[in-house]
Amino acid sequence: MIFFSTTLVYRKDTKENHPREEIDSLIAEMRSECMSYEFEIEQIKTRQLRRKASRLNLPLLSTSNREIWERTVLGDTALTEIGRHEVEKAIRQEKGERREGFIQYTTVIIGLIGVLIGLIAMLKS
Secondary structure, three states, X not given: OOOOOHHHHHHHHOOOOOOHHHHHHHHHHHHHHHHHHHXXXXXXXXXXXXXXXXXXXXXOOOOOOOOOEEEOOOOOEEEOHHHHHHHHHHHHHHHXXXXXXXXXXXXXXXXXXXXXXXXXXXXXX
């Protein structure tokens, strides 16, 4: 989240003597603008994680769980920090399991190639 120092804005503005209400209004507008960007960033992160999970055929967590999902100002749903962590953990675990399977098959294939080379060398001698 982005936070604004209102005292800093007030100090800089004392030279121009703008009304405090105008300054408060501008600060609120800036916060609102920044929040909309933050929600957009959260949406992009959520889409990326959904895509990764979909490619790995992982089921997504239930959108009714408020600890995992949050509603944005635009009415969409985005993953919370806890939700992102859970989905990333599931993705890492799935990739690790797939890598383990690949490594096991590769080890077997390399072993068989070694046996074949040994047999060929024995037959030639």
